[in-house]
Amino acid sequence: MLGGALVTIRLTFFSLLLGLALAIPIAFLQIYGPKVVRRFISVYERVVRSIPLLVILFLIFYGFPRAGINFPAFAAAVLGIGIRSSAYQSQIFKGAIQSISGSQMKAALSLGMTSLQSFKNIILPQSIRIAIPPMANESAIVLKDTSLAYALGVIELLRQGGYIISTTYRPLPIYLAVAGVYLVMTLTINITLNKFEKRLKIPGIGIEERVR
Numbered sequence: 001m002l003g004g005a006l007v008t009i010r011l012t013f014f015s016l017l018l019g020l021a022l023a024i025p026i027a028f029l030q031i032y033g034p035k036v037v038r039r040f041i042s043v044y045e046r047v048v049r050s051i052p053l054l055v056i057l058f059l060i061f062y063g064f065p066r067a068g069i070n071f072p073a074f075a076a077a078v079l080g081i082g083i084r085s086s087a088y089q090s091q092i093f094k095g096a097i098q099s100i101s102g103s104q105m106k107a108a109l110s111l112g113m114t115s116l117q118s119f120k121n122i123i124l125p126q127s128i129r130i131a132i133p134p135m136a137n138e139s140a141i142v143l144k145d146t147s148l149a150y151a152l153g154v155i156e157l158l159r160q161g162g163y164i165i166s167t168t169y170r171p172l173p174i175y176l177a178v179a180g181v182y183l184v185m186t187l188t189i190n191i192t193l194n195k196f197e198k199r200l201k202i203p204g205i206g207i208e209e210r211v212r
Contacts, residue, residue, distance in 0.1 A: 004160025005181050011077055011146040011156060012185075016139055018082030023089035024124070030094055032115050041090075048087040054148050056080045061152050077149035085142050092134045096127035129200045136193035140186045147182075157181060 030041045048056075061076040071079060100123055108118035147158045155163075161178040165171045 001157065001160055001164065001177065001181065004155060004157040005185070007074075007155060007160075008143070008146050008157040009185070011074070011081065011149055011154070012139070012143045014078045015081035015085055015142050015146070018078060019085030019089045019138075019142070022082070022086035023093055026086065026090040027093035027097055028116075028119055030090065031097055032119065045087045045090060048084060053080065053084050053145055054151060056084055057148060057152055073149070073152040073154045077146070077152055077154050081142060081145055081149075084145070085138065088138055088141075089135070092131050092138060093127055095134075096130040097123055099130055100126050129197075132193055132197040132200065136190050136197075139189045139193065143185055143189065144182065 026041055026045075029037050033041070057077060057080040060071060060080045061073065064071065064076075104122055105115075105118050108122050109115070113121070146156055149156050150159045150162075153159075157178055161174050165174045168174065
């Protein structure tokens with residue numbers, strides 16, 4: 001079961017990384033891009049969020065080979081989960097970016113920076129800090145979504161549990177153990193990101209500061 005848990009962790013890490021790599025440019029273009037690009041991204045997000053993740057995984061793993069594009073099961077799972085996550089992560093970063101005063105962008109532009117330079121050096125570092133709490137929730141969701149890689153034959157935690165059940169014929173304790181491992185991993189993610197949030201928190205922003 002430990003081997004399956006390690007595969008689940010790898011799936012979660014690479015899926016979140018791919019989602020993040022797509023989400024930040026998407027969030028940037030959705031706010032600062034041309035109108036046509038913003039509309040295209042809006043359609044992309046709605047379509048991706050409207051299709052069940054299992055269908056996305058099947059389209060990539062079983063549908064793409066018809067077009068001559070083949071992915072190993074693990075890569076297909078990462079691609080599908082990462083694309084799905086990018087649609088949600090982009091909304092997280094969009095909200096974080098919009099929460100930062102627009103005067104900062106104007107000030108950076110007045111100093112001669114381009115929009116991209118202003119975003120990279122001023123807006124993005126702050127938005128990452130603000131996005132940590134909702135990213136903790138998204139990370140937990142992606143972790144649980146990796147169980148759907150079972151359908152592609154990836155030997156992650158759930159499938160490994162199924163193999164154990166097929167030899168022990170004890171489904172209840174095995175599935176309880178699988179649920180316990182998911183619980184531990186989810187709590188670990190939340191605790192870790194909460195520590196990062198406290199360490200990287202922007203002074204003067206948040207409920208505690210307003211109360212004081």
